[in-house]
Amino acid sequence: MRILLIHANSFSFHVTGETSVALPAELDKAGSEGNVDEALVAFMAAEKGDDKNIASVADQVVQEILRLTSQLGTQNVVVYPYAHLSSLLSSPRVAVKLLDEIYSCLKSKNELLVVMRAPFGYYKAFEISCKGHPLSELAKTITPTTGAEKEGAEEESEAIKAEKSLESEWVIMAPGEKSAYYGPAEDFPFKKRPNLKKLFKYEESGTRTSDQPPPHIELMRRMELVDYEPGSDPGNFRWYPKGQLIKRLAETYVSNLITQYGGMQVETPIMYDYQHPKLHSYLQRFPARQYVLLSDEKEYFLRFAACFGQYLIQHDMQISHNHLPSKLYELTHYSFRREQSGELAGLKRLRTFTMPDLHTLAKDVEQAKEEFVRQVDLAIQCMEGFGLDFEVAIRLVKDFADGNKAFVEDLVSRCGRPALIELWEERFFYFVAKLEFNFIDALDKAACLSTVQIDVENPQRFDITYVDDKGNKQYPLLLHASISGSIDRVLYAMLEAQALRMKKGKKAQFPFWLAPVQLRIIPVSEKFDQNCKDVFTKIPYRIDYDDRDISMGRKIREAEKEWVPYILVLGAKEAADGHLSVRTRDGAQRKMAISELLAEIESRMTGKPFLDLPLPKYVSRRPIFIG
RNA sequence: GCCAGCGUAGCUCAGCAGGUAGAGCUACUGAUUUGUAAUCAGUGGGUCGGGGGUUCGAGUCCCUCCGCUGGCUCCA
Incomplete structure (x- = not known):
């Protein structure tokens, strides 16, 4: 920030027009005109880089002004935005923030001071009569200090501040019982609702510990x-x-x-x-x-x-x-x-969602x-x-x-x-x-x-x-x-819900309508390639065909690892009787006609949207995205 | 953002007395044609997160930056 300090016999200004960065709020804060006798007029321009530590810049400017006012014995100060002091201006937002900070800081540090502020973002005419004594004209460049104490709270909104001082009362209400406010939540019998207890503890205590990343x-x-x-x-x-x-x-x-x-x-x-x-x-x-x-x-x-x-x-x-x-x-x-970088957590908390x-x-x-x-x-x-x-x-x-x-x-x-x-x-x-x-x-x-x-x-x-x-x-x-x-x-x-299932020894699965691959056909050997392709065209869902040159056991294992809901194994028996051998995630193996299978799937899809397989239909043609 | 831990092949990880990097899986090639959770063999593959420093020599020690995870904090 550049500042030019002038000890004046008198100073006055009035707004003559808007610039491209004019803000109506500035006129409310500063007024469109002002005049004062015997004052220290502080012209200032915020520069690029000041935003690195607005508080530090403001503080240095305030110290400078306070030092000078006490030396000069004056109690009137004018804070006057004056872009022409610098050719490397900061953004308007930073400039306004600095002006506000300097203005309020001056007033709070010395209650005797009468501080006038001119609006940012407007063309202004001014008259000044400089005293001309040795201390009456002073120009300075102020740069932000870096290091230990950075300006962390700078962007903190009122809501964030308010939340920190928030006090709450917690109660539990159960359904069905009229006006059933159960006094304080601690007294609620949580036995049947362990997760509600977790929520309450989570909300109330604010402490959360875990030694492992979310699954x-x-x-x-x-x-x-x-x-x-x-x-x-x-x-x-x-x-x-x-x-x-x-x-x-x-x-x-x-x-x-x-x-x-x-x-x-x-x-x-x-x-x-x-x-x-x-x-x-x-x-x-x-x-x-x-x-x-x-x-x-x-x-x-x-x-x-x-x-x-x-x-x-x-x-x-x-x-x-x-x-x-x-x-x-x-x-x-x-x-x-x-979000603060430390707040990010996988898909739970993102910066873009x-x-x-x-x-x-x-x-x-x-x-x-x-x-x-x-x-x-x-x-x-x-x-x-x-x-x-x-x-x-x-x-x-x-x-x-x-x-x-x-x-x-x-x-x-x-x-x-x-x-x-x-x-x-x-x-x-x-x-x-x-x-x-x-x-x-x-x-x-x-x-x-x-x-x-x-x-x-x-x-x-x-x-x-x-x-x-x-x-x-x-x-x-x-x-x-x-x-x-x-x-x-x-x-x-x-x-996370599936991670919990697996923890209990159950097989994970997506809701059927969301499973990326809903059915996979696995041939017992290459001989049944054509049979597989035939079945394939009769099933209008997200079905794919594992045509790779690996063992059938391996294909089944990999389909299970991908949580495929229906695994269709096709060999000589199926080719002969036209039925399908259907393996599902509950561990069952069923012999089904295609029509039976389709009816079952249809019932699982009602009311849910459908989109086609987003990958090549032949597994052998499919690139690997992650190891 | 602050504090702590971690970052080695596409993936999971080993290597740490400082001596010039290794396994399994994957990929590729070949053999095999298989009946419900891993067939066999061969071949590739690495500026050890980036930069700087100490040292004759650094994946290994130091500094710094970046990223991830946990805690603080915060939230859809």
């Missing part, structure tokens, strides 16, 4: 689904054909559920103006760190969810009360969160609760489709909980299991109610999948309105819902 990481690679990509930022994965197939199927399944329910599918940009006033204040309310990128001088952040894109659409929509409830839906390819994001506008609390319940039902259906068990957590602001007991009871009974309920005295976040489905993994850790929330903040922030039956504009309530949770995380949960 899904090995599985995601061994099954050739997903892998790390060293050529990208950590937490950005590559998807191999089998993984990509599962992902696409899962996405299609969730999207179908949502659009059938009435979600109107849209697509919105993945990056947004960092200085957009509405978005900026929203960022402050969401506890996530962003990727920031530059386009010319402007900074953009990559979205952490589809929220803003949809809010901006909803802001522009003409909505009458007759249109409500109104639902916008997007499957985010992708959402980005710059895919998530179904549904936003529902409701005209009143009754309608909001009605849709909330329907969305919870959808989430339950979704978990069943993925074959996942889950534990329910409901987080409520106490006022809302007290006023809506029947609603909460209804939610719990629909979920059909006792739920962990977290109660907050005050509303720290943008929602008053949030329901989550948590998955408990092989290491007893919890991960949130589906979630539905009632947002009471963002319609106002984004000026989303509808017209009521009297012709007046009203703010709707807003439901956020991620019916399945992140798709990546769904795969994590499915793999």
Whole structure:
């Protein structure tokens, strides 16, 4: 940062126009004009590199100014952004941050000082009368210090700070029993719900220990689904054909559920103006760190969810009360969160992920609760489709909980299991109610999948309105819902669930509709090549043919290792009687006609999407992605 | 981001008294034509995560960067 300090008899300025980096918020903070007698005027320009340690730069500037004001015996200071001091300017965001930091720091360090700040990003006219004594003109270059104390909290949002001071009360509510708030959660008889106990401990204690990596990481690679990509930022994965197939199927399944329910599918940009006033204040309310990128001088952040894109659409929509409830839906390819590197964990926690994001506008609390319940039902259906068990957590602001007991009871009974309920005295976040489905993994850790929330903040922030039956504009309530949770995380949960099965000595398997290879034909010898090819064309599912020159035993072993649900062995006997020898994952070997097999498969596929085999149909033609 | 551990062939791993790298699987070639979880033989394959240093000599010791995993923290 460059600073030019001038001790002036008098100083005044007024805004004459906007530059390309003007921010309306600056005028609120600094005003569009000002004048002062007898002051130290600090012209300053933030430079590239200052962002490495904003606090250190600000601190040095403040020290410099304080030293000089005490030497000069003046109590008036003007903080004046003046780009012309440098030809290597920082981004506007950093500059504003520095100005704010310097401004507030000056005031807090010396309460007697009267500090005036001029707005950043505007053309300004100024008049100055320099005193001209030896100390009255001083120019300095300030560089950030590096090393031990780096500016860690710099990007911390208000929500992250708030969360740290959050105090919660935990209770358990069981289904079916009226107003069955079981006092403190510790007293709940957890014997029948060991996973709920794990969730409670996980949430309440905040401590989680494990001496081993999560098993899904090995599985995601061994099954050739997903892998790390060293050529990208950590937490950005590559998807191999089998993984990509599962992902696409899962996405299609969730999207179908949502659009059938009435979600109107849209697509919105993945990056947004960092200085957009509405978005900026929203960022402050969401506890996530962003990727920031530059386009010319402007900074953009990559979205952490589809929220803003949809809010901006909803802001522009003409909505009458007759249109409500109104639902916008997007499957985010992708959402980005710059998680701290130590927070990343396989498919459980990524920096780039895919998530179904549904936003529902409701005209009143009754309608909001009605849709909330329907969305919870959808989430339950979704978990069943993925074959996942889950534990329910409901987080409520106490006022809302007290006023809506029947609603909460209804939610719990629909979920059909006792739920962990977290109660907050005050509303720290943008929602008053949030329901989550948590998955408990092989290491007893919890991960949130589906979630539905009632947002009471963002319609106002984004000026989303509808017209009521009297012709007046009203703010709707807003439901956020991620019916399945992140798709990546769904795969994590499915793999962890299989790791748990294997731990108990059972065979792992994907839900049939998601198995990358659903059937494999194995010939007893090459002689039955043509028979295999014939069967192959009669089965319209993801079937492949192991035509490699290796033993049959080996082929069966490898098909088992790939979790293939149906292994069809074809030799002389089958060629003779036209039946199939069907080996399934329960260990059974059945003699079946093709029609019988097809009927069985059909019943397992109902209501689920289908996509073709994403690999060569002949196993001998198939490259290996991971050892 | 901080602290700790780890990084050797495509995969899983051995080698650590500092002396110039090894096994199994895979791949490739050949033999074999097989009845429900591994047929036999042969041949390839490595800037020991990157960079720097100590040493006559470094996979091995030191520094640094990158990545992964665990903890803190955080979350879809």
